[in-house]
Amino acid sequence: MQAIHSSTSSTPRVRRKRLRVAAIATVGVVAAALAGCSTTGDGGDGGGSSGGSALSTYDKFAAMSGQERHDALVAAAQEEGVVVFYSTAPGWQPVLDAFSDAYDIDVEVFNGRSETILQRVVQEYQAGLNAVDVFEDENAALLSKEDGITAPYVNDELTSQIPTFSTDNDMVPFRLSVPVVAWNTDLVSDDEVPDTIEGLADPQWKGKLTMDAGAWTWYMAIHDYLADKGWDDDRIQEFFETLVSYSSPQASSIAMTELLSAGEYAAGTSVLTQVIDRTAAKGAPIAWRTADGDYVKPLVVQPEGGVLMANAPHPAAALLLVDFILSDGAQVLHDNKTFINTAIPIEGGPLTGVAEDDFIYLDTNALMDEATRSKWSDAYDALIRGQ
Amino acid sequence: MLQQRYTEERSAGQLVRRVLSPKNVIVFLAILIIGYLVLTPAIYLFIATFFSGGAFTLDAFRRAYGTSGLDSMVLSSIVFTVGATVLALALGTALAYITVRTNVPFRSLIVATSLVPLIVPGLLYTIAWVMVASPNVGIANQIGNALTGGPWFDIFSMPGMIWVEGTHNVPLVYLFMFVAFRAMDPSLEESALVNGATRATMLRRITIPLMRPALAAAALVVGVKTLGSFEVPTLLGVPGGIFVFVSRIYYVMSDFPYDTAAAGALSIGLVVLAILGTWALNRMQGDGKQYATVTGKGFRPAALDLGRWKWPVAIGVLVYFLVTTALPLFVMAYNSLLPHFQAISIRAMSEFTLQNYVDLFENPIFARSVGNSLLLAVGTATAIMVLTAVAAWVVVRGRRRSRKLVDQLTFIPMVFPGLVIGLAVSFVYLRNPLPIAVYGTLLILLIAYMTNFLPYGMRYAMSSLQQISAELEESSAVAGASWWQTWTRIVLPLMFPGLMAGWIYLLIVAVRELGSSILLYSPGNEVIAVLIFQMYEEGELVDISALGVVLVVFLSLIVALVHKFGSRVGIRL
Numbered sequence: 031m032q033a034i035h036s037s038t039s040s041t042p043r044v045r046r047k048r049l050r051v052a053a054i055a056t057v058g059v060v061a062a063a064l065a066g067c068s069t070t071g072d073g074g075d076g077g078g079s080s081g082g083s084a085l086s087t088y089d090k091f092a093a094m095s096g097q098e099r100h101d102a103l104v105a106a107a108q109e110e111g112v113v114v115f116y117s118t119a120p121g122w123q124p125v126l127d128a129f130s131d132a133y134d135i136d137v138e139v140f141n142g143r144s145e146t147i148l149q150r151v152v153q154e155y156q157a158g159l160n161a162v163d164v165f166e167d168e169n170a171a172l173l174s175k176e177d178g179i180t181a182p183y184v185n186d187e188l189t190s191q192i193p194t195f196s197t198d199n200d201m202v203p204f205r206l207s208v209p210v211v212a213w214n215t216d217l218v219s220d221d222e223v224p225d226t227i228e229g230l231a232d233p234q235w236k237g238k239l240t241m242d243a244g245a246w247t248w249y250m251a252i253h254d255y256l257a258d259k260g261w262d263d264d265r266i267q268e269f270f271e272t273l274v275s276y277s278s279p280q281a282s283s284i285a286m287t288e289l290l291s292a293g294e295y296a297a298g299t300s301v302l303t304q305v306i307d308r309t310a311a312k313g314a315p316i317a318w319r320t321a322d323g324d325y326v327k328p329l330v331v332q333p334e335g336g337v338l339m340a341n342a343p344h345p346a347a348a349l350l351l352v353d354f355i356l357s358d359g360a361q362v363l364h365d366n367k368t369f370i371n372t373a374i375p376i377e378g379g380p381l382t383g384v385a386e387d388d389f390i391y392l393d394t395n396a397l398m399d400e401a402t403r404s405k406w407s408d409a410y411d412a413l414i415r416g417q
Numbered sequence: 418m419l420q421q422r423y424t425e426e427r428s429a430g431q432l433v434r435r436v437l438s439p440k441n442v443i444v445f446l447a448i449l450i451i452g453y454l455v456l457t458p459a460i461y462l463f464i465a466t467f468f469s470g471g472a473f474t475l476d477a478f479r480r481a482y483g484t485s486g487l488d489s490m491v492l493s494s495i496v497f498t499v500g501a502t503v504l505a506l507a508l509g510t511a512l513a514y515i516t517v518r519t520n521v522p523f524r525s526l527i528v529a530t531s532l533v534p535l536i537v538p539g540l541l542y543t544i545a546w547v548m549v550a551s552p553n554v555g556i557a558n559q560i561g562n563a564l565t566g567g568p569w570f571d572i573f574s575m576p577g578m579i580w581v582e583g584t585h586n587v588p589l590v591y592l593f594m595f596v597a598f599r600a601m602d603p604s605l606e607e608s609a610l611v612n613g614a615t616r617a618t619m620l621r622r623i624t625i626p627l628m629r630p631a632l633a634a635a636a637l638v639v640g641v642k643t644l645g646s647f648e649v650p651t652l653l654g655v656p657g658g659i660f661v662f663v664s665r666i667y668y669v670m671s672d673f674p675y676d677t678a679a680a681g682a683l684s685i686g687l688v689v690l691a692i693l694g695t696w697a698l699n700r701m702q703g704d705g706k707q708y709a710t711v712t713g714k715g716f717r718p719a720a721l722d723l724g725r726w727k728w729p730v731a732i733g734v735l736v737y738f739l740v741t742t743a744l745p746l747f748v749m750a751y752n753s754l755l756p757h758f759q760a761i762s763i764r765a766m767s768e769f770t771l772q773n774y775v776d777l778f779e780n781p782i783f784a785r786s787v788g789n790s791l792l793l794a795v796g797t798a799t800a801i802m803v804l805t806a807v808a809a810w811v812v813v814r815g816r817r818r819s820r821k822l823v824d825q826l827t828f829i830p831m832v833f834p835g836l837v838i839g840l841a842v843s844f845v846y847l848r849n850p851l852p853i854a855v856y857g858t859l860l861i862l863l864i865a866y867m868t869n870f871l872p873y874g875m876r877y878a879m880s881s882l883q884q885i886s887a888e889l890e891e892s893s894a895v896a897g898a899s900w901w902q903t904w905t906r907i908v909l910p911l912m913f914p915g916l917m918a919g920w921i922y923l924l925i926v927a928v929r930e931l932g933s934s935i936l937l938y939s940p941g942n943e944v945i946a947v948l949i950f951q952m953y954e955e956g957e958l959v960d961i962s963a964l965g966v967v968l969v970v971f972l973s974l975i976v977a978l979v980h981k982f983g984s985r986v987g988i989r990l
Contacts, residue, residue, distance in 0.1 A: 140939065314759065
């Protein structure tokens, strides 16, 4: 039943030659494509034609203040008509809608993972494409390390109200990311909630905890907190090893929250407050505060926010959007029950009632240092993997 | 003199005609497009890996592999990949054989539902299994705790990972084997039986050996896919303390700035593993000619009578489908009706609501992304199957050298994570070498998808062509048909069922693709995967479940339509 094998009509020599031609042609096209790339430049100065005009717009409004600044800014922004917002954080949509309604300016949004968007912004900038006006992300400060890619936001009337504002980098804090100890209210009563994080090393938590496998910034902050209490390195290491041995790691704050509310785990070490609050608002048995408003101390606070792009195609609209997010936007976030902790604290916000002494603020500038980043992320990775 | 010039002109004309024959033009264009698609990211990654600041360096390898615990990571990767691949091959092949070649009851039901696990996005399939078998609240373990005082399963373990990844890939194997069994002449099996072989001997000595090309193709695709899978290692492996190779690539890619070079170095590790795999499989496949069972001689596949095994087999298959298809679908539908994620319980059912569906249909991105995804998926599937039909012909019928070149060219993208392809594609089209706008349009997604899924289409096209004997084309040529006529009247119609199987598979995976979509989409050009991602980031598992249900219904309808159309064409052959 085997097929008879005989050569087909086309001679092998001719065919082989044609294949080689095809291969060479292909390599040629690709090489030309890649060569074409390098001419438009890897250069850091690729900011494109409107780069300069964005910076001069920023300068112009930096010199103004009060109602005069606002009126001129609205007029200029409306002329631009649109603003492009890249963001990794969920929950901004109500603010963007309110902005559009208030000023009749369209907002184009691109959402994605933190690293993806950063990469995209850098690639677009290097290729000379002026695509984005405001970039918002937990790592926005990192972007301002790239020379000339971002511009400072100057508006003292608003920034003076932001406790975590720093002029050392271009990021304007929009929100605070606060990883806390969360628990399932069906499995853990208010009496069992420990006063401080050290309480989780009690054997009663064995097999009941979950930890975020990527939370190295939380690890770094708690490490410092314990060191400040006079613990030596061995004792701190032993404490974290105990926590890890009591817990099952999860890949994200989201997965931790879902499994905590389903009852797979009793408590989690570093879950974001807005994720807990949002899930609890839907009726899930999960909380980070007791009925009395107590919480497990300390609370790690990481300011996160936005940067203005130096090559923004719509610089006035970009400035106006940042103004709006910091001012009216805070109330919109609150009214829409997004449970986002706004950088300028507002009445009745999720962190209301937390004592200032219980906060540990993460130093954004330290986090931008590559050696610091890799030191702590590698150490936490090894801890979680039990190396 | 005049005569001589005339002859010269004629021979020049003939030469031009011969060089520009439909066959040459088509083969040349196909190889050109494939080469362009594949080499663009490959060259980008090569330069990024080995060159830093214009100088050659191997530093990326140190960063990529210079980590503690690498040996245990490699071991876990191998156990996970081999385990899940073997499981998928065994189950997929058995199911295909049972449905194609035996008289088992409920055959059409099995065929209809066999593709469903493929449609369920990996994220939701994995989450469904967490709800079924997580140690404390998984429904199976709740029953176990009640009956025997302890949990029965732990999904956060290596067996759990192998089970979930393996069963999710069964439809992929099924698609390959279904087509192969259909094209196999049963007279070979009958001869074995007539000559006194037992059924087991027949399976071992005749059936399985004849299926080798399709088995090898399926093993390769499933193996590489498992090696690069993300959801299962993250959601099940991390909690169980099991870390695999691919988690490492994502880890390297998850800090800013991207260490593209280290990711490239890790991809090269995958390439080495994949080349070893291809080499082993090529030895298994031989030159393909001895597996051709579709020849000039007609045959009518006859069903094997299972006899007294008819009902036990039927029950076994039904249980399998209940567990791997109905159960995850049930869990997904259940989740989609809840206001928030919770363990399965009577109390939870009292909270059922349709709010998640209302939210979904009110989401402005939803309608847009369905249209975009459908357009892209149909475009990707069609373009790839057309290209790979030609490329497969070059590989299967071509001479040794051309075969190797095209075979390896089409294989390369398989080892790149989607995200890496996305990075390369965006780098190139931000400096657009083409005369039309690409960046910021749907076209850039089409290019990324085509690159990403080319190897899969290639495997389908090749395994379907390998079963068609060259003698049919030779007969056609002898009878005076042109190459074009042979192609359109003989080769393509015979390949059609295999191409269709590939088309369906590509359609489904293109709708689900996340890695490159998330980098390359632009406002207004959202696709379904982007929506799933956004919902996941917002912690809306119940909303994703609603989207999953809609997706399964929607894609099932498309697949059913295509299947109906395809089988009608199949019958005419």
